[in-house]
Amino acid sequence: MIIGFKTEVKVNKNRCLLLAKHAGTARHAWNQGLALCSELLKHNRANPEDKIKFPTAIDLHKWLVASIKVSCPWYYEVSKCVGQYALRHLSDAFRSFFKKTKGFPNFKKKGRNDSFTLDGSIYIDHRKVKVPIIGWLKTYEQLPQGLKPKSVTISRQADRWFISFKIEIETHSTPKAVDFVGVDLGIVHLATLSTGEVFNGAKSYKKSEFKLARMQWLNRHKQIGSANHRKAKLKIARLHRRIGNIRKDTLHKITTHISKNHAVIGIEDLNVSGMMANHKLAKAIADVGFYEFRRQLEYKRHLYGSKLVIVDRFYPSSKTCSNCGIKKESLSLSERMFKCEHCGMTCDRDLNASLNLEKAARSVVSVCGLGSADASRMKQEEDVSNC
Incomplete structure (x- = not known):
């Protein structure tokens, strides 16, 4: 590879x-x-x-x-x-x-x-x-x-x-502790696995936001091109580099752990660019790095011998009950607990979504018969029926 x-x-x-x-x-x-x-x-x-x-x-x-x-x-x-x-x-x-x-x-x-x-x-x-x-x-x-x-x-x-x-480099398959796992991405918790594991994002920009704003505020009146202006710009650039390095380090550790220990990984095809259009959530979404998380999973699955199933973005993983399969009509972002009115199940919203993503990954592997082949990008409703 x-x-x-x-x-x-x-x-x-x-x-x-x-x-x-x-x-x-x-x-x-x-x-x-x-x-x-x-x-x-x-x-x-x-x-x-x-x-x-x-x-x-x-x-x-x-x-x-x-x-x-x-x-x-x-x-x-x-x-x-x-x-x-x-x-x-x-x-x-x-x-x-x-x-x-x-x-x-x-x-x-x-x-x-x-x-x-x-x-x-x-x-x-x-x-x-x-x-x-x-x-x-x-x-x-x-x-x-x-x-x-x-x-x-x-x-x-x-x-x-x-x-x-x-x-x-040579790829090597690592021993897998779990056969199937669903991964739900979020802002509160970066990744919630169907096994119950929860990984928090670094949120490095949020932690350094005040320091960065202070440095930029002090640099506002410095003469452009002067020595002090260049020194201030260099300090700001160093802080930006540190913020990015902390974010990348956290993402690498999480994606490596998931790829090494799970055979089949189910993840949702998020429309990150569309989500960034929401000005209220754009900064938080960019801070955790949804797109980078998926990009690292896509190439690390080849390194460690795992398979990745990309579930259709319109699949209602958050609104569907992982116990009985009944879909709720609406679910606001403020509701952090999923309560099923049909079977009475109550669990964390992100955990419920990850369980549904795990089921979707199982259905794709069983219907399409992927076996040892890599699970490519396919839609939950259309592509599975065409296999």
Whole structure:
């Protein structure tokens, strides 16, 4: 299985300046290409009879060499791969936009998500990586041996630089303590399992919200571009990085535990983007990380030999009684206990939903006969009947 490997690199002042030059060149190439593509789209809308063919990544790079590099000699101070990959990523972004899977690409700003990609002669030693132009970069941890990645991506978070590349690892099936489990995601408790286990989210943003607001409030009147303004921005970026790291650490621990110890996992296909439209719950939903939870489960099931069943988002897991199967007409978010008027069962709302998700996972496996195959995304009502 091929996964991504990311680690921090040690950089001094000179290396940090060289990495920043590469990131700035990649950002400039992206913005120039995006400006050209935007003008072409405007021209094609205004002149439908005189349409110009939309450029590919190769066309954009030829235009960059002929028009931009002539007036920007600092392009030759960095690797040629920087502009090539930036335009290739821009072409992929427009392809996703035309397929309506993502929005229109945005212009990049200095200091936000700075990154660039390199390929060519890349060598990996025990604790260092050699990349073109830049040379050897030392790391803080031991690197996988026997690898020759085709490309590496170097990115910056606050004042730290990270390098990432793809590695191939062997999957291994771990012994499972539970055959079937349903996982219900929520804000009060991040994950409630049908076995009765409850995992709480880190809620790192909520814990650091006052400190972050204080730092941003103190930075409001500092002159933009001054030394004090840069120092304050760096402190804010470090706090954002800490908030994100705490959230990722908690999600990794929970998803690894679930994938290692449960054979078949049933989880609901939540419409996270639609839920984020609710301004009253958007901050809390983003703080716990619903989408990241599911993304980690989807690739960790291959690592540890478990199966994942994605239940249809319209399946009424919260409104259905897990004991008798009777569906309630309405259930508000303030009702934390589920009370069935038919059989009289009373239990926690999230636990009841997880029990229903476990039943849904069992029905999918039994009807479709998945066996050792992976349970892919399928709808509870339509896909099961078509199997």
